[in-house]
Amino acid sequence: MIFAVSTVKDTVPNVEKFVRRNLAGGVDHLIVFLDDEQPEVEAFLAASPNVTCLATHRDWWHGERQAELNDRQRTHATLAAQTLSRFAWAHWMFHIDGDEVVHIDRTAMAALGDDVRAVRLSPLEAVAEFRADSDPTWFKPLLDQEQLVRLADLGVIARPNNRAFFRGHITGKVGVRPSSDMRVAIHTAGSTTAGSSSLPTVVDPAYTMLHYESPNGDQFVRKWRSLLASGGSVGQRTVRRRFGGEIKRLLALDLSAEETAALLEHLYQEHVADDVETLRRLGLLQHRDPDSWVHEPEPIPRSEAGAWAEALAHMRRAPKSAYLPPTRRNAPLAPGRAGTGSE
Numbered sequence: 001m002i003f004a005v006s007t008v009k010d011t012v013p014n015v016e017k018f019v020r021r022n023l024a025g026g027v028d029h030l031i032v033f034l035d036d037e038q039p040e041v042e043a044f045l046a047a048s049p050n051v052t053c054l055a056t057h058r059d060w061w062h063g064e065r066q067a068e069l070n071d072r073q074r075t076h077a078t079l080a081a082q083t084l085s086r087f088a089w090a091h092w093m094f095h096i097d098g099d100e101v102v103h104i105d106r107t108a109m110a111a112l113g114d115d116v117r118a119v120r121l122s123p124l125e126a127v128a129e130f131r132a133d134s135d136p137t138w139f140k141p142l143l144d145q146e147q148l149v150r151l152a153d154l155g156v157i158a159r160p161n162n163r164a165f166f167r168g169h170i171t172g173k174v175g176v177r178p179s180s181d182m183r184v185a186i187h188t189a190g191s192t193t194a195g196s197s198s199l200p201t202v203v204d205p206a207y208t209m210l211h212y213e214s215p216n217g218d219q220f221v222r223k224w225r226s227l228l229a230s231g232g233s234v235g236q237r238t239v240r241r242r243f244g245g246e247i248k249r250l251l252a253l254d255l256s257a258e259e260t261a262a263l264l265e266h267l268y269q270e271h272v273a274d275d276v277e278t279l280r281r282l283g284l285l286q287h288r289d290p291d292s293w294v295h296e297p298e299p300i301p302r303s304e305a306g307a308w309a310e311a312l313a314h315m316r317r318a319p320k321s322a323y324l325p326p327t328r329r330n331a332p333l334a335p336g337r338a339g340t341g342s343e
Contacts, residue, residue: 001028001089001298002106003178005080007056007073008098009035011222012044017135018098021210023050024293026104027094029300033076035069050297052312064320067332070186071324073097077184078323083311084178089301094121094175095184096209099223101290104175105206112202118189120201121173121209124286125166127274130265132216138276138285139210142170147284156275167272168213174201183325210288214272221264 004027008015019030030051034042037057045053054060056072066072077095084090092109094102102121109119124139143151148160157164171187181193188198214220224247250263279285300308321329 001091001300002026002104002109002175003029003031003080003084003090003093004102005031005033005077005093005095006098006100007033007035007069007076008041009038010041010098012040014098015041015044018101019045019048019051021101021290021293022096023297024290024295025102026106026295027102028298031080033072035072049299054312054315060316061320063333065334066320066324067334071328071331074185074325074328075320075323078182079315079318079320081176081178081182081184081189082180082323083315085180085182086311087178087304087307089304090178092119092175093178093184094173095186095189096121096173099212099219100173101210101212103208103210103288103290103293106295108204108206116202117177117179117191118199118201119175119207120203121175121207122203122205123166123168123170123172123209123211124288125168126210126212126215127276127279127285128167128214128216128220128268128272129276130217130220130268130273135212136215137287137289138280139288140165140274140279140284141286142166143284150282151284154278156278166213168211173209174199175207183323185325210290214268217265217268220268220272 004022006018008018010018015032019032022030028050030048032045032051032053034045034053034055034057037055042053042055045051056065056076066075073095081093084093096102112119122142124141126136127138127140129136142162143165145160148157148162148165151157151165152160162170169187173187174184174189176182176184176189176199179191181191183190183192189201190198212219214223246267247264250260250267253260255263276285324331
């Protein structure tokens with residue numbers, strides 16, 4: 001079986017698309033850590049037969065809820081990978097975000113040797129248009145230097161670099177064989193026993209992911225509101241840090257809804273929107289429609305239902321700080337949560 005793990009805070013329609021598309025893209029079962037109290041989202045996930053929902057707003061953190069979203073994501077991914085190692089039928093686990101969709105060639109994965117412990121999903125980023133009335137089906141791949149120079153010469157991007165072409169990450173995400181010594185981060189995975197900070201990954205066109213970074217204005221605003229509220233990092237890229245700060249300051253102003261909307265659109269057009277027509281004319285986009293994909297997910301074996309329930313109970317009982325990298329063991333805790341056990 002192939003699992004995907006994600007820490008999620010989103011609307012029911014977005015979570016429904018996330019679940020449906022990842023299952024169609026080759027995933028058998030999703031483990032979703034619900035990052036906040038969202039009864040309607042929790043009810044939807046609980047009713048999905050190929051999803052395990054773990055609500056983290058109740059008795060989950062035992063007074064150790066980390067302030068930064070990235071730390072909570074690392075904790076959940078590592079805890080899941082080590083827990084899944086108990087089950088011989090759990091072959092692979094991918095760590096993804098709620099705006100990402102896995103697409104896996106399962107035949108290629110089945111052919112990998114036992115010595116391969118990790119693969120990398122190459123990113124395809126959804127084109128961004130402020131007033132798009134549906135999810136895009138055109139995606140930007142990473143470009144070679146010649147293509148990047150051409151776009152820079154045309155003024156489509158500021159400089160000939162994929163970091164100027166993509167709005168989100170260019171690293172992709174990892175899939176790992178679950179093991180008791182596995183430590184999974186945002187974009188990498190390592191071994192706690194082999195002294196490896198980052199395992200080598202197989203990169204192949206058979207393993208890709210669609211990234212809906214900010215495909216339209218509504219998603220752009222929702223994403224940044226959620227990110228800033230959840231303690232998410234705006235990243236290390238200068239442009240991303242700058243407009244992340246601009247959005248935070250803008251949302252703190254006492255402006256009318258119309259003024260706020262106009263300024264947010266200006267930020268989007270300046271920092272995010274793609275010249276879709278030029279990119280398509282130059283043949284630099286790829287067409288992907290995850291709603292057309294078909295995959296029949298493999299269920300968790302019925303005979304393992306009891307063991308699976310016990311594994312989930314173990315995950316809830318476990319001290320979460322133990323699953324952070326040693327360098328993050330003293331990571332800041334969420335305000336007002338450090339001394340309680342009921343979050």
